[in-house]
Amino acid sequence: MITIDLDSSEPLFNQLIIQIKKTIENRLLKPGDSLPSIRQLAAELDINSKTVAKAYRLLERDNVLVSKGYRGTFVHPKAEENLQVNIKEWLDTELPKDVARYRAAGATDSEIRIAFNQAISKTGN
Amino acid sequence: MITIDLDSSEPLFNQLIIQIKKTIENRLLKPGDSLPSIRQLAAELDINSKTVAKAYRLLERDNVLVSKGYRGTFVHPKAEENLQVNIKEWLDTELPKDVARYRAAGATDSEIRIAFNQAISKTGN
DNA sequence: AGTTGTACCAGCGTGTCAAATGGTACATAT
DNA sequence: ATATGTACCATTTGACACGCTGGTACAACT
Numbered sequence: 001m002i003t004i005d006l007d008s009s010e011p012l013f014n015q016l017i018i019q020i021k022k023t024i025e026n027r028l029l030k031p032g033d034s035l036p037s038i039r040q041l042a043a044e045l046d047i048n049s050k051t052v053a054k055a056y057r058l059l060e061r062d063n064v065l066v067s068k069g070y071r072g073t074f075v076h077p078k079a080e081e082n083l084q085v086n087i088k089e090w091l092d093t094e095l096p097k098d099v100a101r102y103r104a105a106g107a108t109d110s111e112i113r114i115a116f117n118q119a120i121s122k123t124g125n
Numbered sequence: 126m127i128t129i130d131l132d133s134s135e136p137l138f139n140q141l142i143i144q145i146k147k148t149i150e151n152r153l154l155k156p157g158d159s160l161p162s163i164r165q166l167a168a169e170l171d172i173n174s175k176t177v178a179k180a181y182r183l184l185e186r187d188n189v190l191v192s193k194g195y196r197g198t199f200v201h202p203k204a205e206e207n208l209q210v211n212i213k214e215w216l217d218t219e220l221p222k223d224v225a226r227y228r229a230a231g232a233t234d235s236e237i238r239i240a241f242n243q244a245i246s247k248t249g250n
Numbered sequence: 251a252g253t254t255g256t257a258c259c260a261g262c263g264t265g266t267c268a269a270a271t272g273g274t275a276c277a278t279a280t
Numbered sequence: 281a282t283a284t285g286t287a288c289c290a291t292t293t294g295a296c297a298c299g300c301t302g303g304t305a306c307a308a309c310t
Contacts, residue, residue, distance in 0.1 A: 011269060038285070040283095053286075070278050072283095073285080087230060087236065091230075095237075096247070099244045102219070105215060106186060112216065116220055119217075120238065136299060137299075181255085194255055194256085195309045198254090242267095246296095
């Protein structure tokens with residue numbers, strides 16, 4: 001159902017995200033269905049449970065999954081609508097535009113990096 | 126005239142920039158005046174010429190200095206006006222606003238960093 | 251010849267970060 | 281007891297960037 005390629009350059013947690021989304025897209029998993037538990041899936045794939053937890057956590061933030069604590073993790077009721085609504089993809093379109101703006105102002109890549117690191121290190125989350 | 130603190134955490138090239146600006150601000154250097162050559166200043170301070178060249182290059186971009194090739198480097202005619210007009214400072218106000226925007230969208234600092242690195246590594250300068 | 255700024259090439263030391271691993275613990279439920 | 285998601289602690293690995301150094305070379309000028 002879900003496979004993992006340890007030799008891929010794609011991070012494991014992201015492989016999980018992609019495949020879970022695809023499974024929902026193909027309707028093999030429907031809204032309300034339960035997913036394997038974090039530890040269970042980690043054991044099947046022989047990877048660390050934290051890695052699975054990370055994938056679940058990110059998918060929950062994007063409203064693709066819903067965690068119900070000790071009752072397990074489920075497919076979000078409106079999961080299908082949110083398969084595309086991806087913060088990662090939004091960042092991937094937004095950030096290059098901003099970087100282009102900095103460069104147009106004459107800033108060096110090095111300067112941009114330094115200013116970025118300062119900006120993100122202050123009041124981080 | 127210009128001193129360097131090798132033990133400071135402040136990068137050498139930035140120490141140079143700060144001190145050259147201050148010298149112009151104190152009118153010890155006026156528009157049109159010539160600066161010591163890159164190699165000359167590097168020899169006096171016993172640092173690498175590339176470090177001095179970097180400081181000069183950045184100051185020229187900010188219109189504080191003007192390089193005239195084999196004729197040397199001079200204080201920009203309108204240097205005094207441009208002592209404050211700093212791309213670095215502009216970045217320091219612009220980037221935090223953008224980062225705040227990303228965070229408001231729900232992005233993790235880690236995600237922002239990754240997207241940023243991808244954005245800036247493609248077509249770098 | 252000597253000097254100017256500039257442009258390449260490379261390397262080193264340091265630090266930071268992402269990704270993943272491992273362990274432990276907790277409250278809440280069956 | 282057992283299982284759930286979650287939250288801490290920690291370490292390791294690899295990659296990458298910065299700041300700085302060093303060498304070499306070039307065209308243009310005195």
